[in-house]
Amino acid sequence: MSKILVIAEHLDGKLNPSTARAVSAAIAVKPEAIDVLVLGDSVDAIAADAAMIEGVSRVLTVARAENAHPLAAVLAPQIAKAADGYSHVFAPSTTFGKDVAPRVAALLGVAQVSDVMSVEASHTFKRPIYAGNAIITVEANADHAVVATIRTASWPAANSGSNSAPIEALTLDVTLPTHTRFIELKQGSSDRPDLQSAGKVVSGGRGVGSKENFEIIYKFADKIGAAVGASRAAVDAGYVPNEMQVGQTGKIIAPALYMAIGISGAIQHLTGIKDAGTIVAINKDGEAPIFEIADIGLVGDLFKIIPELEQTLG
Amino acid sequence: MKILVGYKRVVDYNVRIQVKSDGSGVVTDGVKLSANPFDDIALEEALRLREKGVAEEVIVVGIGPADLTAHLRNGLAMGANRAIHVVTTDAVQPLTAARVFLKLIEKEQPGLFIVGKQAIDDDANQTGQMLAALWDRPQATFAGKIDVSIESGATGKVTVTREVDAGLEVIEAELPAVITTDLRLNEPRFIKLPDIMKAKSKPIDSIEFASLGVEAHDHLKTTHYAAPAKRSKGVMVKDAAELVAVLKQKGLL
Numbered sequence: 217m218s219k220i221l222v223i224a225e226h227l228d229g230k231l232n233p234s235t236a237r238a239v240s241a242a243i244a245v246k247p248e249a250i251d252v253l254v255l256g257d258s259v260d261a262i263a264a265d266a267a268m269i270e271g272v273s274r275v276l277t278v279a280r281a282e283n284a285h286p287l288a289a290v291l292a293p294q295i296a297k298a299a300d301g302y303s304h305v306f307a308p309s310t311t312f313g314k315d316v317a318p319r320v321a322a323l324l325g326v327a328q329v330s331d332v333m334s335v336e337a338s339h340t341f342k343r344p345i346y347a348g349n350a351i352i353t354v355e356a357n358a359d360h361a362v363v364a365t366i367r368t369a370s371w372p373a374a375n376s377g378s379n380s381a382p383i384e385a386l387t388l389d390v391t392l393p394t395h396t397r398f399i400e401l402k403q404g405s406s407d408r409p410d411l412q413s414a415g416k417v418v419s420g421g422r423g424v425g426s427k428e429n430f431e432i433i434y435k436f437a438d439k440i441g442a443a444v445g446a447s448r449a450a451v452d453a454g455y456v457p458n459e460m461q462v463g464q465t466g467k468i469i470a471p472a473l474y475m476a477i478g479i480s481g482a483i484q485h486l487t488g489i490k491d492a493g494t495i496v497a498i499n500k501d502g503e504a505p506i507f508e509i510a511d512i513g514l515v516g517d518l519f520k521i522i523p524e525l526e527q528t529l530g
Numbered sequence: 531m532k533i534l535v536g537y538k539r540v541v542d543y544n545v546r547i548q549v550k551s552d553g554s555g556v557v558t559d560g561v562k563l564s565a566n567p568f569d570d571i572a573l574e575e576a577l578r579l580r581e582k583g584v585a586e587e588v589i590v591v592g593i594g595p596a597d598l599t600a601h602l603r604n605g606l607a608m609g610a611n612r613a614i615h616v617v618t619t620d621a622v623q624p625l626t627a628a629r630v631f632l633k634l635i636e637k638e639q640p641g642l643f644i645v646g647k648q649a650i651d652d653d654a655n656q657t658g659q660m661l662a663a664l665w666d667r668p669q670a671t672f673a674g675k676i677d678v679s680i681e682s683g684a685t686g687k688v689t690v691t692r693e694v695d696a697g698l699e700v701i702e703a704e705l706p707a708v709i710t711t712d713l714r715l716n717e718p719r720f721i722k723l724p725d726i727m728k729a730k731s732k733p734i735d736s737i738e739f740a741s742l743g744v745e746a747h748d749h750l751k752t753t754h755y756a757a758p759a760k761r762s763k764g765v766m767v768k769d770a771a772e773l774v775a776v777l778k779q780k781g782l783l
């Protein structure tokens with residue numbers, strides 16, 4: 217039987233919703249137990265959140281000052297130690313999970329399955345390659361642990377609220393390296409919905425033209441209560457910060473509504489939105505590739521259309 | 531110090547990948563191959579560090595079949611001092627690639643090993659992190675900015691700004707270390723014709739994979755390839771009012 221250890225992602229004392237998505241993937245394996253591992257300096261509030269997620273059997277915590285920031289070199293040896301006895305170790309496929317999971321896999325001497333989209337059997341998974349242009353079925357060796365990252369856009373967050381899993385503190389006897397130090401995290405402060413979990417996302421591309429013009433995207437997004445994203449071209453041109461990039465090398469998202477404004481629809485961008493419910497494209501070029509995948513297309517100048525949209529909405 | 535750079539050859543990012551109809555793989559016959567874009571960025575960064583006097587030697591490393599030499603020549607033309615070609619006709623998975631790189635580290639003793647954050651064919655995003663684990667050294671993944679300060683030889687530290695989901699994270703690591711590159715780290719230079727001529731005389735060291743004593747058994751078996759689910763063709767609307775009406779009808783606004 218399978219026993220799964222899910223690595224919790226958290227920031228500023230709050231559990232990241234990606235953790236509950238990884239739990240969904242764990243449930244799909246139909247294991248005997250799903251334990252969530254919380255590594256931090258102060259872990260109580262995070263552990264309490266994790267304990268409420270349906271399907272979680274136990275929450276294991278490791279509270280150490282060294283765990284204040286998610287440094288892979290510091291976390292990986294602890295996770296590898298805690299993984300003893302588990303058949304699977306899952307982490308969300310966010311920059312946190314992508315950073316730490318391969319380090320854990322290498323310490324365990326096993327391969328990693330990246331970006332799990334579906335679970336076919338306990339050791340068989342589907343994952344995308346070539347920017348999502350091919351989907352492969354991979355089989356991991358059942359003789360040792362499977363380390364995997366979970367493609368969050370493919371999994372709904374497991375429900376939360378009705379569960380109250382026991383919380384247990386772990387003491388792990390591992391020496392931690394001191395060769396890597398956290399200096400700072402520069403976060404874009406925003407009151408808007410979080411790009412990775414928002415139900416609606418409005419994204420702007422190079423067509424928006426400048427940092428100043430991007431205000432029109434923000435304003436419209438605020439009007440409909442959407443998060444704001446961007447193409448790589450818009451980030452590279454300095455219109456918006458890097459954490460807003462959507463695509464193969466940015467965030468992979470699955471909102472119910474995605475509006476691509478002044479974005480041409482390059483393959484690398486589309487990779488990030490394949491699982492969106494409804495894709496709307498607004499572009500002045502009727503031949504833009506974005507129209508090939510959009511559910512609703514509108515050809516025209518964004519600087520004319522957006523004010524009209526706002527007006528219609530009242 | 532020396533810098534080793536992972537330099538992988540992949541299907542060019544402009545190629546529209548086709549899955550073979552029998553599900554046995556993707557069509558790679560006759561398609562254009564190029565350096566993994568993240569590896570060009572890794573090499574560019576290494577060259578800039580050499581130009582700043584931080585490094586003396588930049589070595590590109592590739593694992594692949596005999597014809598990989600032409601690709602490694604591109605790395606030499608871009609400016610690497612020499613290349614190491616680990617020869618194998620088998621596809622190597624990230625853990626195996628990391629074990630191979632560790633063998634090369636034992637021989638070359640670099641201060642930095644820079645690889646791409648992901649190769650755009652398998653999109654695994656693992657090799658650098660695995661290498662850092664096996665080497666028991668720091669890792670700085672998804673680097674958008676790198677500052678190296680050298681004390682002597684291969685000792686010193688590197689300050690890296692990382693592109694993470696929450697924004698930009700700055701970490702400091704002691705050398706030697708592994709760095710994986712993100713897209714905004716730099717813009718790789720173009721190769722000029724005279725450089726291609728010069729590259730012809732630069733050394734490529736060939737090492738048989740089997741001679742390294744690396745366990746080659748691969749833990750992951752790919753059993754099937756499929757094309758992704760297609761989105762069905764959508765509708766065009768004529769103006770803003772119609773767009774709002776359709777979205778309201780779908781309950782999205």
Ligand SMILES: Cc1cc2nc3c(=O)[nH]c(=O)nc-3n(C[C@@H](O)[C@H](O)[C@H](O)COP(=O)(O)OP(=O)(O)OC[C@H]3O[C@@H](n4cnc5c(N)ncnc54)[C@H](O)[C@@H]3O)c2cc1C
Pocket residue numbers: 535536537538539540558566568569591592593594621622623624627644645646647648649650651652653654655656657658750752
């Ligand atoms: C035609 C073809 C068929 C393939 N078939 C299969 C298959 O059936 N099953 C399978 O599992 N894999 C297959 N692979 C690819 C597989 O061997 C990948 O190379 C391996 O899984 C590494 O994944 P990645 O490159 O995405 O690693 P990542 O971790 O994404 O790579 C990160 C970085 O590591 C470095 N790096 C990684 N590998 C190399 C290398 N070989 N040389 C130099 N630097 C490197 C690069 O700097 C790269 O940017 C195939 C590849 C090709 C080209």
Ligand SMILES: Cc1cc2nc3c(=O)[nH]c(=O)nc-3n(C[C@H](O)[C@H](O)[C@H](O)COP(=O)(O)OP(=O)(O)OC[C@H]3O[C@@H](n4cnc5c(N)ncnc54)[C@H](O)[C@@H]3O)c2cc1C
Pocket residue numbers: 420421422423424446447448449450461462463464465466467477478479480481482483484485488498499500501504516517518519543567568650
């Ligand atoms: C390895 C690699 C990884 C990449 N990863 C990503 C990624 O993660 N995410 C990503 O987005 N890209 C990524 N890219 C880049 C990608 O290939 C494209 O270059 C990029 O997505 C283009 O952005 P864009 O659509 O905003 O710009 P463009 O392609 O320049 O398109 C701008 C569009 O705006 C339209 N337009 C202009 N003015 C107006 C107007 N007034 N009104 C309406 N429409 C207007 C134009 O018709 C055009 O279609 C990657 C590339 C590589 C090589």
